[in-house]
Amino acid sequence: MAQSYAQIVVDVPTQQTNRPYTYDVPDELAAQVQPGVRVLVAFGHRSVLGYVVGLTEALPEDLTEAQVKDVLTVLDERPVLSSELLELAHDLAKKNFSFWVAFLALMLPTALKASYRKELTAKAGLSDSDRVAYLDGQKQVLVKMKAFSAKGWRAIRNLQKNGLLDVRTVVENQGKVKTELAYKTNADLEVLQKIDNELSKGAKQQRRLLNFAMAHPGQTFSKKDWQAQLDCSLASLNTAVNKGILEKVQVEVKRRPAIMGAKALSGSLQGQKKVLNDEQQAAYDRVTSAIEKGQNKVFLLEGITGSGKTEVYLQAAQKAIDRGEQVLFLVPEIALTPQMQRRVEERFGDKTALLHSGLSSGERYDEWRRIHDGQVQVVVGARSAVFAPLDRLGLIIVDEEHESSYSQSENPHYSARDVALFRANYHQAPVVLGSATPSLESRARAQKGVYELLTLTKRANPEASLPQVDIVDMRQVQLDRGDTNFSQELLDKLKAHLKRGEQAVLMLNRRGFSSFVMCRDCGYVPRDPNCNLAMTLHMDSRTLKCHYCDYQEPIPRICPACGSNRIRYYGTGTEKVETELQALLPDYPVIRLDQDTTRRKGAMGKALSDFGEKKAQILLGTQMVAKGLDFPDVTLVGVLNADTGLGLPDFRASEKTFQLLTQVAGRAGRAKAQGEVVIQTFNPEHYALKYAEKHDYEGFYRQEMAIRHAAEFPPYYYTIQIQCSSPDENRVSLQTAKIAAWLKKRLPKDVLLLGPSPRSIAKMKGRFFFQMILKMKKQNEADELLRDLVDRSQKADQDFRLEVRRDPVSFM
Known part of the structure; x- marks a missing residue:
């Protein structure tokens, strides 16, 4: 049997580790180690989570057998990431100047992300005071990284260095299945018959339980089901367990997100299929033609508000489902998912799954597993649902495609609309981008023929007109x-x-x-110390709050600057x-x-x-x-x-x-x-x-x-935002100016560099921000230079951060 090696991306998000590492696959793990599974590997002097992105039989030329470490253990029974998602993560990391592992982790529910803890074990000679300070007086404890300050961890490392404390990293898998107590009937009818013969005539409750068990041998029912069907008490169930009629078992309970139960929620909208008007029918025909032909076409469905875009989506989705394919239905905000989920569930029943950040981690994990197990035909969700593990995609719908919430502004940066286009191309499936007010970029692409424009110019309800x-x-x-x-x-x-x-x-x-509070005598405006922004007054909690970092303080009655009591609300x-x-x-x-x-x-x-x-x-x-x-x-x-x-x-x-x-x-x-x-x-x-x-x-x-066009902004130009930040305003200002000078020497002549300048919100959460904007005609013209810049930024001071964002939705 040939020696097998795994290419593994480790959970260490730095530019230096932004590549796969080669690990040896032990024979006993050979069947389990596949692309897309999570593994535990030694990296440096610790154990970390890793993602297998490939397998090879050949050892890279720059490595020897002695240098290659073993895969320690496999965390998944089968791959949690498909070959499509592995390829997508690599593409996104490259395109968005980010870390490969950041996108791999982003594609999985929180429950499957690594939780690192430290196991501290006292050794001979550890003082009682240190045992109390770091181990809560115990012999061994498992602590989170945030349990101690940086000073505390330095002291722990010194104790480890002196042989007084053993410190080991433990990676915990947070993916836990929710279970509940249930009762299983005895499958052996002979045993049940024997119990029947021995039961006294007065044991009426036990007789009913026994008769039910004999009619349903080897079947499991929840405690609630038993009590509902036979109206029996918990004591009776436990007695039946002691007699051998029933057996206590733990069964999995799927955590399903609740949807709004009120019938009035969806207004006049019902679950039944509606008759399409001529414009809707024309749009439907174009989309379903692409579904049937397996064409990767992008349609821009531009329809006035109330024109029935959703009904076109739902009927096109039905066509894909009838062909045994799956549908991904994206909406821009959590606020819209319950209404859309209700409409989709009314139409497609329990084969619908919901994914968005408003779910609990347990609900999200269980919904993700339903999708991963192939039990779902339609996924409805906000931005992150674009990574749903669907393997038979036949249609992708992006509703309100113009919304900026489809772009993730924090690291790792990505646009769900762009990811949808990648996945549709991979599966050779059509995409419908729908909006009453499409983004200028999408509308311009439709005008150029890159997208096919479909229009709905009248309201779906013939009795309704625009207001x-x-x-x-x-x-x-x-x-x-x-x-x-x-x-x-x-x-x-x-x-x-x-x-x-x-x-x-x-x-x-x-x-x-109100928008802010100001002293009428001296003009003092209370500002948040972290962001230097005027704070908003909230009367219900009687506080001033910053809406960016959530800092809050009581409403002042006396001006802290001049002592006046003429503090007033504005806005x-x-x-x-x-x-x-x-x-x-x-x-x-x-x-x-x-x-x-x-x-x-x-x-x-x-x-x-x-x-x-x-x-x-x-x-x-x-x-x-x-x-x-x-x-x-x-x-x-x-x-x-x-x-x-x-x-x-x-x-x-x-x-x-x-x-x-x-x-x-x-x-x-x-x-x-x-x-x-x-x-x-x-x-x-x-x-x-x-x-x-x-x-x-x-x-x-x-x-x-x-x-x-006159201002040379998108969609006529591609833009890239380079943002630098640090707690030290002078340092970030100087460093950004140096980066600008370095770029100007190396950028192609036709690339425009604007800045550097302070960001419009120049201070946030204790950090000062400066930015530069690149404007270019060719999308990838400066990519290599920017990757070099990101690599160099890794060597900067720990407090200095540099982020590169492609096509930002806002420069604020």
């Missing part, structure tokens, strides 16, 4: 009525719609009570608007949706369910109320301040504002009643608002593209 949009100039309102969140026009419409028993959605894209947030609504319309309860009210698991579902059942007629929230919601009785939408995103230092600010306004306006008038939209703004002449008023995506697209 009438009115723009209100808040500059005049402020002069007439003073500081208020409600123009008279919006207030009058709100009262009229509510009086008729209809519902309203109000959006203000800022949570909290507004959803919490303040809720208070104002309660004063203006006391007879109408309000449901508020923002990050503060939906932190608790299931809170979002409960709130939407209550709104669907009309427990409240007003739904107030941040941008999470703008997308995906379909309630037939919503006839009025009010945007309290359309300017919150327009003033941001971001070249996509106008595009994002137009998309958000168009999306939220689309919540109104989705049934028979005519919808109305009121947009309040201090910039009534801005082109993004003018085009949103007319529901004119094509007009906005043409004007914004002209601006992007």
